[in-house]
Amino acid sequence: MALNFERVAVVATGVIGASWAALFLARGLEVDATDPSPGAEQRLRNAVQAHWPALVQQGLAPGASTERLRFHAQLEAAVEHADFVQESGPEKLEAKVNLFARMDAAAPARAVLASSTSGLPITAIQRACRNPQRVVLGHPFNPPHLIPLVEVGGGQQTPPEAVADAMAFYTALGKRPIHVRREIKGHIANRLQAALWREAFHLVREGVASVADVDAAMAHGPGPRWALMGPFMNLHLSGGEGGIEHLLAHLGGPIEDWWRDLGNPSMDAALQRQVIEGVAHALGDRTTQDITQARDALLTGLLQAKRQSSALD
Template structure:
């Protein structure tokens, strides 16, 4: 790992924040964590302990240790001497604006303030900062301690230097950062997920398929290919020797007809009940905890295999 960042502040240590803490520690960084919730420190340390065997399997950097975690009840104390901030507070714009105002006031102007927000726009979050140019989105994909993707987006007042610094930092610690050029609700990955969810919910709502059938269709169909390459490269391979252009020329009209037929469901109480009952039926005989553990075990193998590939992007 080659990065000038040596100490990271993690602000907010819920599910996402705690996952970030485990990852930063595994990369050999010092972590200053803070969260105002009662019992937050004990819960965080237990979560890091639970994640640590996974971090060991993925590979630890030199000097990596849970002992390099320090918890502070007060925000300003946790920010002292840090080189980078990863914020993971509640997804409320008013709270984020005030939180970033306080962080901005407490830190030197060169320290980048990154938010894990899944949907808020940095142009709004940075509004009350005296140094708005250093505010960026650093949106991870859950769980951050395993999934490499990070979306880095600036707001209207964000400097290119701050974006470049964040991109370089995440890349240096083993992430796969991407830089969307425009702010949009939900960023990129969540919008793509939402498109799939919309049609999945529609198919259940219309009685076309069960919850279990849809999960099987993705997990044992296109999901296997998507885990290796994105939608455009997969379409390119489907085009044979002619590649993506051949596929678009010949399958463009059918694809457009499918788009025109996609549903626009509303998440009504009735649909909520259908989805919940379907998931419960799918989980019969399985424990959610064991399912999560098995998912993580398989993810480690997949991540290792992708890292070893000389061809896949």
């Protein structure tokens, strides 16, 4: 493992933390986990077992074992021997400030402290740490045990070396880290998602399409292409032999016109109810577990196929 990061602490073991723990175990690491919620240890172990078949299908590292998971009632005990700490607590700034101050006080000097925060700035999170230089952003995409992306960045007191160490660690795990070069709400991928969500909610509110049809438009239209390449490369291919230069010369104006016409909905109670009812109708008799299992099976196959080809990387 890069940089001798062999023992990882997972702080908070909800959906994201449990997925991280499963990935770390599958990569042959020792994992110390902690979460103050009642019943957290059993939920974590159940989640790891549920994720394990997909990780086996991806391929386990030498020494990978669910037996290398230890659960601790106290945060300080979980981080005291860690080389790397992955925090995935509630998306509440003051809670994270407190967590990082405690982790910073208890973790070895060598340990990198990473937050899975979906959109909070690291500068604010590291403010109460005595060693703020080791605090970094390590935001995964759900579920972390399958999706390769990790957004990595620092705060005002984080040196480039700490960001580079985190990126090297995630790369060694088989992840695809990208560098968030400037702090911004929601980082990169969530801002891209938010832009799409805004228009999706707008189209439903305006009666242009049902919830199911909006999902179908993405899943059977741009979605398959975007699973292979990002928006800029897709635009380049849409330009044919002339590439993106030809595309922008001919469609730049219309695209800008569409931008000006995009919606700006408010997340009021009526719109929330409309979307909730639309999702329930689209689900029908299927459970969330049914959908999750089908998604993960398809994701595993897609990601395996992508790993076998570097042409679209």
